[in-house]
Amino acid sequence: xxxxxxxxxxxxxxxxxxxxxxxxxxxxxxxxxxxxxxxxxxxxxxxxxxxxxxxxxxxxxxxxxxxxxxxxxxxxxxxxxxxxxxxxxxxxxxxxxxxxxxxxxxxxxxxxxxxxxxxxxxxxxxxxxxxxxxxxxxxxxxxxxxxxxxxxxxxxxxxxxxxxxxxxxxxxxxxxxxxxxxxxxxxxxxxxxxxxxxxxxxxxxxxxxxxxxxxxxxxxxxxxxxxxxxxxxxxxxxxxxxxxxxxxxxxxxxxxxxxxxxxxxxxxxxxxxxxxxxxxxxxxxxxxxxxxxxxxxxxxxxxxxxxxxxxxxxxxxxxxxxx
Amino acid sequence: xxxxxxxxxxxxxxxxxxxxxxxxxxxxxxxxxxxxxxxxxxxxxxxxxxxxxxxxxxxxxxxxxxxxxxxxxxxxxxxxxxxxxxxxxxxxxxxxxxxxxxxxxxxxxxxxxxxxxxxxxxxxxxxxxxxxxxxxxxxxxxxxxxxxxxxxxxxxxxxxxxxxxxxxxxxxxxxxxxxxxxxxxxxxxxxxxxxxxxxxxxxxxxxxxxxxxxxxxxxxxxxxxxxxxxxxxxxxxxxxxxxxxxxxxxxxxxxxxxxxxxxxxxxxxxxxxxxxxxxxxxxxxxxxxxxxxxxxxxxxxxxxxxxxxxxxxxxxxxxxxxxxxxxxxxxxxxxxxxxxxxxxxxxxxxxxxxxxxxxxxxxxxxxxxxxxxxxxxxxxxxxxxxxxxxxxxxxxxxxxxxxxxxxxxxxxxxxxxxxxxxxxxxxxxxxxxxxxxxxxxxxxxxxxxxxxxxxxxxxxxxxxxxxxxxxxxxxxxxxxxxxxxxxxxxxxxxxxxxxxxxxxxx
Numbered sequence: 166x167x168x169x170x171x172x173x174x175x176x177x178x179x180x181x182x183x184x185x186x187x188x189x190x191x192x193x194x195x196x197x198x199x200x201x202x203x204x205x206x207x208x209x210x211x212x213x214x215x216x217x218x219x220x221x222x223x224x225x226x227x228x229x230x231x232x233x234x235x236x237x238x239x240x241x242x243x244x245x246x247x248x249x250x251x252x253x254x255x256x257x258x259x260x261x262x263x264x265x266x267x268x269x270x271x272x273x274x275x276x277x278x279x280x281x282x283x284x285x286x287x288x289x290x291x292x293x294x295x296x297x298x299x300x301x302x303x304x305x306x307x308x309x310x311x312x313x314x315x316x317x318x319x320x321x322x323x324x325x326x327x328x329x330x331x332x333x334x335x336x337x338x339x340x341x342x343x344x345x346x347x348x349x350x351x352x353x354x355x356x357x358x359x360x361x362x363x364x365x366x367x368x369x370x371x372x373x374x375x376x377x378x379x380x381x382x383x384x385x386x387x388x389x390x391x392x393x394x395x396x397x398x399x400x401x402x403x404x405x406x407x408x409x410x411x412x413x414x415x416x417x418x419x420x421x422x423x424x425x426x427x428x429x430x431x432x433x434x435x436x437x438x439x440x441x442x443x444x445x446x447x448x449x450x451x452x453x454x455x456x457x458x459x460x461x462x463x464x465x466x467x468x469x470x471x472x473x474x475x476x477x478x479x480x481x482x483x484x485x486x487x488x
Numbered sequence: 489x490x491x492x493x494x495x496x497x498x499x500x501x502x503x504x505x506x507x508x509x510x511x512x513x514x515x516x517x518x519x520x521x522x523x524x525x526x527x528x529x530x531x532x533x534x535x536x537x538x539x540x541x542x543x544x545x546x547x548x549x550x551x552x553x554x555x556x557x558x559x560x561x562x563x564x565x566x567x568x569x570x571x572x573x574x575x576x577x578x579x580x581x582x583x584x585x586x587x588x589x590x591x592x593x594x595x596x597x598x599x600x601x602x603x604x605x606x607x608x609x610x611x612x613x614x615x616x617x618x619x620x621x622x623x624x625x626x627x628x629x630x631x632x633x634x635x636x637x638x639x640x641x642x643x644x645x646x647x648x649x650x651x652x653x654x655x656x657x658x659x660x661x662x663x664x665x666x667x668x669x670x671x672x673x674x675x676x677x678x679x680x681x682x683x684x685x686x687x688x689x690x691x692x693x694x695x696x697x698x699x700x701x702x703x704x705x706x707x708x709x710x711x712x713x714x715x716x717x718x719x720x721x722x723x724x725x726x727x728x729x730x731x732x733x734x735x736x737x738x739x740x741x742x743x744x745x746x747x748x749x750x751x752x753x754x755x756x757x758x759x760x761x762x763x764x765x766x767x768x769x770x771x772x773x774x775x776x777x778x779x780x781x782x783x784x785x786x787x788x789x790x791x792x793x794x795x796x797x798x799x800x801x802x803x804x805x806x807x808x809x810x811x812x813x814x815x816x817x818x819x820x821x822x823x824x825x826x827x828x829x830x831x832x833x834x835x836x837x838x839x840x841x842x843x844x845x846x847x848x849x850x851x852x853x854x855x856x857x858x859x860x861x862x863x864x865x866x867x868x869x870x871x872x873x874x875x876x877x878x879x880x881x882x883x884x885x886x887x888x889x890x891x892x893x894x895x896x897x898x899x900x901x902x903x904x905x906x907x908x909x910x911x912x913x914x915x916x917x918x919x920x921x922x923x924x925x926x927x928x929x930x931x932x933x934x935x936x937x938x939x940x941x942x943x944x945x946x947x948x949x950x951x952x953x954x955x956x957x958x959x960x961x962x963x964x965x966x967x968x969x970x971x972x973x974x975x976x977x978x979x980x981x982x983x984x985x986x987x988x989x990x991x992x993x994x
Contacts, residue, residue: 344594351580351591358578361542362592363563478581486542 173317175434180318180326181392183430185210185384185401187329189408190415190422191336192380196242197417198340199373200353200479204260205245206381207405208267209238213385215271218285218396219278221292230292231386238385239378241267246374250367253483264405272398283398285389294391296321325387332380336419349373353477356484366484384408403460410463417477425466432459492554493518493681494539494570494650499548501534508534510705512548516650516698521672521682523692523713526702527725527926529896532685533575535702536652540572541565552650563592571643572652577635579627586610586623589642606645613644617674632781633664640671651675652683657691661780662954662987669695687725687927689718690955701725726928734934737942739962742771744807745946746827746915751801753784753791760799761787763970769915769946774937776961776978777950780990784970785950786832789919792948793829794819795837805915823852828908830901832919832950838904839892846874846888849907881906882932898929905933909940916940919950934960954983954990968992 189206196203213234221230241263248259272283279285302320306312340346352359352369360366384404389396407429415422436455443449494516501509508531516522526532537543539550541559549556552568559565565572579588586603589610595602607623614621619637627635636656643651653672657665672682672695684696692699692713699716701709701724709724723729746769753762761784769775779785790796792803794817803811805825810817819829831837839848850859850870858869874888883895883902892900901921908916921937922930937960941947951957957964964981966974966989974989 343598344590344596347587347591347594351583351587354580354582355578357574357576358580358588358591361540361562361572361574361578363541363561363566364592365561 169313170317171438173313175431175438176318177321178434178437179427179431180330181322181430182433183426184323184326184329185387185404186408186411186426186429187333187423188325188380188384188387189405190412190426191332191419192377192384193409193412194336194340194417194419194422195349195373195380196377197412197480198349198353198477199370200356200477200482200484201246201249201370201374202256202260202481203245203377204257204409205241205263205405206408207401207403208260208264209241209378209381210385210388210405211271211399211401212241212267213238213382214389214400215267215275215285215385215396217382217386218288218389219274221288221390222286225292227288227292227294227386227390230390231382234386235379235382238382239375242374242378242381243371246371249483250370250374253485256481256483268399271396275396275398283396285396288390288394292390293394294323294325294386297324297327323387323391325383325391328383329387330423332383333419333423340419345372350477353479356479360484360486366486370484381405407459407463410467413476414466416475428466429459429462432462490517490520492516493552494683495551495554496535496539497549497551499535499538499550500546501531501538501543502546508705509538509545512702512707514700514707514710516681516683518681519676519679520698521676521684521696523684523686523696523699524702525686525689525692525699525721525725527687527928528898528924529704529926530702530725531705532702533654536572536654536683536685539565540570540652542572566646566648569647569649570652571646571648571650573636573639573643573654573656575654575656575658577639579635579638581628582626584624584626585621585630585638585641588627588638589623589645593646610641610645613641616678617644617671619671632659633661633667636660636668637671640675648680650681650683652685654685655687656684657686657688659781659952661990662983663991688955689721692721693718703727722927726926728928734938734959736938736960739773741773741962742944744768745771745805746948747804748792749802749804751788751791751803752799753787753796754799755787761970762791764801765967765970765972767948767965767972769948771914771944771946772941773962774941774947774949774960776957776964777948777967778954778957778964778986778990779952779967781952783967783990785919785952785967788967789829789832789917789948789950793827793831793917794822820852823911826914828911828913828916830904830908830916830918830921832923834897834900834904834923835893839900841891841893841900843892844888845878845883845890845892845895845903846870848892848903849874849877849888851907853907853911877906877910878903881936896926897924898926898933901925901933902929905936909936912943912945914945916945916947917950918947920952921949922951922953922956930956954986958983958986966990 189210193203193206216237217230217234220233221227245259245263248254249256275285276282299320302316306316340349348359348364348369352366356366388400411425411429412422414425436458439450439455440452492515496512496514499509499512512535524532538545541562541564550559557568590606610623619641621637621641656668660668676682686692696713699711699713700707701721703725748765748767751762751765752760755761765788777785787796791798798811798813798816800813802809805827835841854860858866860866871888878886881902883899921933937947949960961978964976964978965972966986968990969992
């Protein structure tokens with residue numbers, strides 16, 4: 166039975182840890198399907214974490230914090246669009262600039278407002294999101310199998326966890342079953358075809374970036390106002406890049422990107438679980454080695470298995486109408 | 489009773505310093521096929537892009553059915569019944585036919601009822617004009633001819649009454665051209681108006697009832713097609729009289745200078761693109777290699793010039809083996825042995841377009857006297873050589889210091905040709921010598937190739953322009969799916985026969 170509860174807690178952690186990755190990967194899909202590279206998921210996630218924590222601290226309501234985070238992230242996406250869509254700058258450079266800006270900005274603002282470099286005050290229960298217990302979770306706990314699945318795995322997560330997994334079918338539906346999705350995919354493949362169909366290429370890319378900003382804000386708020394109760398320096402810890410890798414590994418497709426996010430989340434959950442554990446025949450594995458697993462996996466997956474991932478055809482290219 | 493459906497008055501358009509359209513006036517009558525002819529860069533495509541709303545004119549008015557309209561984007565044009573089939577197709581390659589056609593005209597936010605209606609409407613359109621398109625096939629699986637039909641269907645579905653086609657036949661086989669013309673004629677019978685942009689005189693004579701000629705951004709003439717002829721049109725296009733038929737002496741073929749035995753070549757994706765090809769080219773003859781783009785000509789040419797590895801088979805130069813799968817000479821060694829190569833893709837392989845003309849004029853020979861001494865370039869001699877050769881080959885403008893990308897396509901080609909021909913090669917491999925080259929320069933380039941032949945060079949001419957192969961070659965081989973599927977003496981062969989071979993029918 167201990168084995169079963171180990172598995173249950175591993176799956177539980179996987180779902181939680183994958184949440185910001187899922188939001189970020191879905192955000193990335195919108196930007197990149199429209200033909201705009203988004204390396205700035207990392208910076209935007211960090212920005213959202215900071216704004217959500219600060220907003221919630223001052224306004225006393227985590228939902229208001231989330232709203233401010235959305236506004237901040239959409240603004241950053243618009244900045245990226247302004248530089249790389251309207252002014253046709255290099256998209257990667259624009260992203261790197263945003264990432265560097267946010268690392269510095271969050272640290273400096275935290276120091277200016279709270280006197281501690283890169284740290285915001287701890288949020289109380291009213292100022293943060295709490296775990297959601299699904300109805301009947303307690304009473305069903307003792308039912309074999311169903312109880313484990315429902316009460317130990319599915320129940321007791323933060324609202325963001327549920328939203329993240331609901332966002333995947335929603336993104337799939339928007340991208341593949343609506344006219345907006347058709348235009349979105351077309352604009353990333355052949356913007357000229359979209360232009361000659363009488364659709365404004367630039368407006369399409371800005372819309373995609375706006376959705377991208379909303380989605381990535383959820384990832385950041387999850388980090389600072391749900392799983393943690395404050396913002397700390399560089400708390401996104403490479404999740405934006407990891408999500409980007411998951412998106413590429415998932416071939417810019419929401420379902421496969423979800424699988425990749427869960428895979429990364431699982432290795433991370435596994436490394437936490439393995440820390441300090443004596444394995445038979447091997448003994449205790451050094452923490453550093455275990456912590457490297459998700460990153461090593463990223464490199465291996467991207468180098469070995471994604472050889473044939475085909476990016477949207479027009480990705481990274483600004484649309485130039487007249488010769 | 490003819491009534492104008494499209495009237496353009498005093499259209500002007502500039503790109504930076506280039507005045508692409510100067511005071512253009514044009515009237516197109518309803519239910520006609522109207523040809524617009526002119527050389528590359530004459531401003532035809534720019535003008536039609538303005539009519540399609542893709543570019544905005546700097547000044548001038550456009551009337552459709554007598555009503556002045558303001559075209560800010562293609563949407564405005566489409567609403568006014570104008571459709572355009574672009575030279576480079578505006579299709580999303582990994583979308584289905586259906587997805588491409590409804591793009592922008594979905595009629596609903598979430599796919600459902602309208603999608604079904606669109607399918608039905610499209611089937612009806614396909615039947616009416618005998619387009620024979622499967623709506624569910626993916627564009628990347630379709631041949632070029634079918635992709636073009638998808639473009640036509642797309643315009644019709646969007647309600648086009650005026651259909652503009654920009655150089656529609658450049659990529660088609662003669663049979664596909666016939667099919668296209670059939671479709672265009674049936675469109676005309678249904679009352680649609682067609683504007684055909686082309687630089688091919690024969691298409692104008694074949695299909696149109698009225699023709700307008702553009703030259704250097706200006707409209708230089710309008711006439712009924714029945715009142716003119718090819719020679720007259722060519723003269724209007726170029727601004728001087730042009731020799732349409734090449735003067736070519738009888739072939740005096742000598743010994744075999746270049747031969748290929750059982751050659752097989754793979755491409756970068758490890759797909760076999762050239763299959764057991766045998767060729768022989770004699771001194772003083774031009775061997776034309778015809779075929780639809782993508783049937784292995786590119787890989788063959790690359791293997792022959794030493795750029796691509798030979799999978800199996802042998803290549804002989806002057807009777808001596810130069811390459812097989814084990815040992816091969818690189819392009820430079822081949823060059824030293826008297827083989828010159830004018831690559832198909834001049835901007836990617838023939839030139840460094842960001843470099844100055846004089847640099848491109850000596851590439852490959854830059855380490856030889858007098859261009860360099862002990863590894864140091866001799867600038868003065870290079871410039872004087874460049875000036876001389878640019879004059880000889882009529883490269884315009886004659887400025888060796890100009891960046892190569894600023895030259896027109898024809899002049900870029902002349903830069904490559906002058907570089908390669910200047911060394912008097914024994915064997916010359918030329919790929920698409922006149923692709924994107926205007927008619928005046930074509931005449932010049934063709935004459936130079938004939939001169940080379942008459943001086944005893946063995947020339948392999950690879951071209952997708954059947955007219956070019958027919959007018960230059962002494963013998964013609966046709967390549968289909970990597971194999972040589974036929975060889976003809978160029979005395980009594982017709983383009984129909986070659987077209988069938990090119991399509992793999994025979």
